[in-house]
Amino acid sequence: MKRLSEMENALRKASGQVDRANAAVRRLENENAEIRAEMEASKLSASESVTTCLEVAKREKKCLKRLLAWEKQKGKLQEEIGEEKEKISELQQQLARIKQDQKEAEVKVKQELKAKEAALAQVDEERLAKEAAEAGNKRKLEALRLKIEIDFQRHKDDLQRLEQELSRLKSSGQSTEMPLPSNALTKGISGGAKPQGETIAKLLRELDNLENSAEKRSQLR
Incomplete structure (x- = not known):
């Protein structure tokens, strides 16, 4: 000018x-x-x-x-x-x-x-989508944690019940002098507990994966 x-x-x-x-x-x-x-x-x-x-x-x-x-x-x-x-x-x-x-x-x-x-506008749209995804992941993470806690408590209760049953059977066997092979009962209990342990381990791995994914998203943000 x-x-x-x-x-x-x-x-x-x-x-x-x-x-x-x-x-x-x-x-x-x-x-x-x-x-x-x-x-x-x-x-x-x-x-x-x-x-x-x-x-x-x-x-x-x-x-x-x-x-x-x-x-x-x-x-x-x-x-x-x-x-x-x-x-x-x-x-x-x-x-x-x-x-x-x-x-x-x-x-x-x-x-x-x-x-x-x-x-x-595109940056705002991506930010909103990222926030929505993070919120969804948090909800999934919380639901999974709750499920793990419930499953863990249920397996713990089952284990306690089996231990009580084992103790009762041992007491009953000793009173009738008909001993049962202890390894057979233990094997049955451990065999039933193994899938439960694998389920808990699998749930824990999924929980770790979700937490790692959430941390990576927060770092990229």
Whole structure:
């Protein structure tokens, strides 16, 4: 905009110079007409006397010199007018290019603003989706933890019940003197407890995986 203002000032200055040159040319033309009128008047009055004729000749010679000087000055002013017109034309072209560049820059800025707004909207959308996913994972994690606690307590109760049953059977066997193979009962109990232990281990692994996934998401965030 500063460059545009400077060019407009230069354009007004050049236009003012052209106007002044045109005024000078008109002034010279008026003086030339006056001189020619004076020459005609001098020629008419030359017949009155030789002295008057000589004076008129001197005046005519002086006027011719002045006319020649004015013609030279007129030519110079016309050259300056031509140069100023060329400068005005160049300034107008530069002004048009600057305006075009300004329009292109405005369009580019608008496009960049639209792209930035779209990127921000996408970031907000991804953030909301991530928050929703984290909330869902937290709910799943809490449900899984609750399930593990319930299963663990149930398996613990089962184990206690089996131990009590084993103790009762041992007491009953000793009282009837019909001993049972202790390894068989232990094997049955351990065989029934093994799938329960595997289930608990599997649930614990899933819980660790969910916790690790939640930690990685929080670090990436």
